[in-house]
Amino acid sequence: MASLDEIVAAAARVFRTKGYPAATVRDIADEVGILKGSLYHHVESKEDLLYLIVKEPIARMHQTMGEIVASERPAAEKLSGAA
């Protein structure tokens, strides 16, 4: 049985190649190699998958930017984002 992580990774690949609007839940199920019905066992909708894909990267990006902006470094360094 495919894990949720495998499904999310497959969805990211499908969205990337086909585009989110054109991609169907069936495409994603095919990419993982499971039936469409089995996929609904993990998620309710295509949007759910998008949410799972971007949730963590976006949260982390915001957090990092927040830290950089709040730091004491010169603005030029903040802009280039040198760690």
Added chain:
Amino acid sequence: MIAHLDAFDRHYPHLFVYLRERDEIKRGFRERVKLSPKQYERFWQQIVREGVKNGEFRPDLDVQVVSYGILGMLNWLYKWYRPQGRLSVREVAEQLTALAGVTVPAPKRNLTRRSGESMKISAFHLMPHRELPADFEKRYESVWVTPPWWELADARRVGQYYNWTLDELLYAAKCGFDGVCTNEHHQNAYGFMPNPNIMGSVLAKLTNDTNVAIVQMGATLPTSNPPIRVAEEYAMLDCLSGGRLVAGLPLGSPMDVNLCYGITPMEHRERYREAFALTLKAWQARELFAWNGRYYQLANVNLWPRPIQQPHPPVWVPGSGSISTFDFAVEHEVCYCFLSYSGAKAARSMMDKYWTVVTDKGREPNPYRAGFLQLVTVADTDAQAEDKYARHVEYFYHKCLHWPVQYLSPPGNQDYRSLVASVSNPLRRTEDLKQLRYRDFVEKGYVISGSPATVRDRLMEEVVKGLHVGNLMVLLQIGSMPHELTLENVELFARKVLPDLRDVWNDEGWVNHWWPERLRGAAARPPAAGVGASRA
């Protein structure tokens, strides 16, 4: 900008999906992600405002227009940016920062392309039994799985071997190698560090004042249960070494995993892949998570500690030529390492296949995507090399690699594609090693041996350029080679061979994404003066 680009790089293609589909994504969805694009815009505005206010940026800038412009430039990246490309994240960010042109003009800088990075050359050690009886291969069935400890070894003597091994690797670190490598094997006399991380922790602690990477080649995921044990130990090593860990994640040999540790051969690869995904997630997840996999079920994964290197240390995957591992390595953006004892000549067609997979999958042929292990012995002249090393080389191939061929492929261990490939195009050696002598091993390239010039030329021609390798590992303690002779080999290699190899890829401008970031720019270190006199 680096932070923004870095996020792209690490979460490719996830963030691209988001950016491309932003307008399609409903308002409700944004609320669900709990992040407002407005907030993100405000971050950039704040930076520009600050810069203008304190005189770093041009005074005539309109904060809103400029920050929207910068953000637009960054969000367009999904159209053209590809991870692991010609320039590093930092270099792309530098170019974009220059384009933004917000800073007050500074004295002209040299903007020509920076030269690439030096090749990384690491000393590898197996930690073998150095004193097997002369008739070992006649008396015993195998060096692996079944050799009787009570007849062949003595714990006090083995303690000496472990100490020599550590001293030899520390000496290599001192002589100017870029990394030191240890590895995991079980129930054998050919290389017995059942937990390489015990060795790695000693090496990490004692090299803390150097720029040497701790290359664990590595702890075997399918033999660790639960496999997050490896993630934890590696994170410990990364903390202990100040971020100098290279995390090797091998599948493990059939002998170790199937025959000694009882993992069903059919499950070996699947377990590995699940454990690999779990390891990467355990290093990176910001929140506690549950793992409900086929082989591993953990209700609460919340690793302590996490590695210094974020989002995770560079990952190397050692393999022995399975094509399914090529695909895996490329798809997961790891460095594929061929740990070979048969030399570059035998590896050529296989490594060519790897590079075909790399380019077929749309990646650039960055030599740092590949690692290779080569056996090397150096002396002042070719004749002296034969004199000093011949019997140790023969000991290695005749005794240390003495195992029944069926051990290598218990039914089910190879997946179908690899099985078909290896049956239709056998790359594995078919020759009987026991019939070969030192000169055969040297001639056929199993071992590169001779004067510094001979060794340098052959390594450069056959291994580095021939296989297109950026991360070179050399095995300098071979079989029965005694401690003193090993130190000699290490010292001579470091002084007379290594400096001539180092810069081979510099002109091509590749970035070694598979090396600890803080060590990447580290200048080549010529061996310290007088190092020969003060051995470890």
